[in-house]
Amino acid sequence: MDENEISIIGSKDYEEVSKTLNSFIKNNEDKFAFPYLSERNMRISLWAALFEHLQDKSATSVHTACLSALRILSRDKSEVENLVCERWMITLIEKAGLYNFIDISEDVTDNVIPGKEIAVEAMKCLCNVAFNSEVARALCAHTSIGQGLVARLRSYNEIPYKEDIMLFDMKLLFILTALRQDIRCKIKNELHGMVYLINCLNDLVLEATEKRIEAAGVDQIQQVVLSDKQEAIACEILKTQFNMMYHSGPDESISAEEEALCLKLMPILTTLLMAETSTWDKLTELHSNIANLLTSVPPEFYQYLSPECSEGEALNYVYDGKNMEAVHALLQLLQHRLTITMSTGNQYENLSPILTVLNKSARNVRAHRKYLRQTVLPPLRDVSRPPEQGNTLRNQLCRLLTTPVTSVRDLVAEFLFILCKEKVGRMVKYTGFGNAAGHLAQKGLMCGGRGPIQYSSSSEDSDTEEYLEAQPHIDPVVGCTRPPRINPFENMTEEQKEYEAMKLVNLFDKMLSEGVVKPATIGPDGKPKPVEHVLEMRENPPNRSQS
Numbered sequence: 001m002d003e004n005e006i007s008i009i010g011s012k013d014y015e016e017v018s019k020t021l022n023s024f025i026k027n028n029e030d031k032f033a034f035p036y037l038s039e040r041n042m043r044i045s046l047w048a049a050l051f052e053h054l055q056d057k058s059a060t061s062v063h064t065a066c067l068s069a070l071r072i073l074s075r076d077k078s079e080v081e082n083l084v085c086e087r088w089m090i091t092l093i094e095k096a097g098l099y100n101f102i103d104i105s106e107d108v109t110d111n112v113i114p115g116k117e118i119a120v121e122a123m124k125c126l127c128n129v130a131f132n133s134e135v136a137r138a139l140c141a142h143t144s145i146g147q148g149l150v151a152r153l154r155s156y157n158e159i160p161y162k163e164d165i166m167l168f169d170m171k172l173l174f175i176l177t178a179l180r181q182d183i184r185c186k187i188k189n190e191l192h193g194m195v196y197l198i199n200c201l202n203d204l205v206l207e208a209t210e211k212r213i214e215a216a217g218v219d220q221i222q223q224v225v226l227s228d229k230q231e232a233i234a235c236e237i238l239k240t241q242f243n244m245m246y247h248s249g250p251d252e253s254i255s256a257e258e259e260a261l262c263l264k265l266m267p268i269l270t271t272l273l274m275a276e277t278s279t280w281d282k283l284t285e286l287h288s289n290i291a292n293l294l295t296s297v298p299p300e301f302y303q304y305l306s307p308e309c310s311e312g313e314a315l316n317y318v319y320d321g322k323n324m325e326a327v328h329a330l331l332q333l334l335q336h337r338l339t340i341t342m343s344t345g346n347q348y349e350n351l352s353p354i355l356t357v358l359n360k361s362a363r364n365v366r367a368h369r370k371y372l373r374q375t376v377l378p379p380l381r382d383v384s385r386p387p388e389q390g391n392t393l394r395n396q397l398c399r400l401l402t403t404p405v406t407s408v409r410d411l412v413a414e415f416l417f418i419l420c421k422e423k424v425g426r427m428v429k430y431t432g433f434g435n436a437a438g439h440l441a442q443k444g445l446m447c448g449g450r451g452p453i454q455y456s457s458s459s460e461d462s463d464t465e466e467y468l469e470a471q472p473h474i475d476p477v478v479g480c481t482r483p484p485r486i487n488p489f490e491n492m493t494e495e496q497k498e499y500e501a502m503k504l505v506n507l508f509d510k511m512l513s514e515g516v517v518k519p520a521t522i523g524p525d526g527k528p529k530p531v532e533h534v535l536e537m538r539e540n541p542p543n544r545s546q547s
Helices: 003-009 016-029 033-054 059-072 084-095 116-130 134-141 144-151 161-179 181-190 193-216 228-243 256-273 280-294 299-304 325-344 347-364 366-376 393-402 406-419 424-431 432-441 465-473 493-511
Strands: 519-524 526-530
Touching: 003 016, 003 033, 003 161, 003 465, 016 059, 016 493, 033 059, 033 084, 033 465, 059 116, 084 116, 084 134, 116 134, 116 161, 134 144, 134 161, 134 181, 134 432, 144 161, 144 181, 161 228, 181 193, 181 228, 181 493, 193 228, 193 256, 228 256, 256 280, 256 299, 256 325, 280 325, 280 347, 299 325, 325 347, 325 366, 325 393, 347 366, 347 406, 366 406, 393 406, 393 424, 393 432, 406 424, 406 432, 424 432
Parallel strands: none
Antiparallel strands: 519 526
């Protein structure tokens, strides 16, 4: 676009304005940067011309094209901070129809609802500008945009293009609640936005269920099936809810109001975990957002992820009379995250949320722990390979016990430790002492024993015949059997053995003197402590209590 075209756009010849704008939109639909507009103040002139038309009622014929052009231009962060002003933000808010839902009667008529194209394009502009500009977000905080968004949450049933506008309402809510604490607090505390978001999510599930009933042609409710647009809306709602439910610490107490919200939210999340989508990628996206939100849900509500099975209900995953479909979906998400981590390498971002959720679930719900244990740590049969070798879930998790990403390593170790009922012997059995040593040292359990007694006393171990047969030959350090090794001292004289022993002593002494290794012993707290002299290890042998 050149200065001549910008001059045409600023004119009152709306036919030429429309042609020029439509050409610009067609040629730049997939572009995100317009560096040439920085020359000779062309960007400022173009934005000013577009907003002048939007504020002119006689230019309604080009309003949609103006907003489409602004949507494309607002992708570029260049100079946005200097361009945005309160008057222009209010214009976009008005075109989006957000002010029309504040302080209106219950009878919402069509004359207060803006046209679909105008409202959707204006919302897209607001999302782009709010994402790219702190000035725009500050202006949003000083307008009634929060009230308008929450008011429209209550009025979606009155809007004929509900799903189209709802998606961008949720996107804008997510951006504002993520990047502006004052807006987040106002929507959560003053406007009770969380209540309406839960209602919207519930309505979405009910609508998806109703569609499945019609398609199936039966009276009984089948599985919830979300359309692509419904899945996208659900994900934006979940992300916004996460912003508003995030707590500063895991031990922070919740109010009675928040408890009521969690009680209403959990059955919806359980239903969504069991829902279907058009593709696997969309399903994992939905489950990922649910997992992120569950990290902010207090653990006492996790029991609602496994409702009691109904009589005659056909389910794939059941344990102890409870529906484990939702819990199994979280396990599938873990498997998926482990797979993509192998290619992307971003362990913390990929694994931290789902591991946090599974830890809370296993620690606080007995049925979940037992179900997860039989899936992740089934009875051992083949112990010929180290635990970290292979493609099973146990193998993949054991490999992460030695990852340099300490936060992920600790989450994995804690998850496996909980599944082992915090018993050292059982942990070593499934992971090998070498893999588990770091976690056991942190907990002061290097000498054996177990963590806090908080699990049932009934044994869950049912060692297989194969394991019992191989058990005498298992090396606990590596967690597997080892082939017989040739004795290196065979056919050596006593002098040769003594010579080799002294070589070993000299090598150890060299490593100690150069600081390569530092000997340690187990202290009274069960944790390793450095020793000043090797003889201390003979004088104070560790107390090796059995688990």
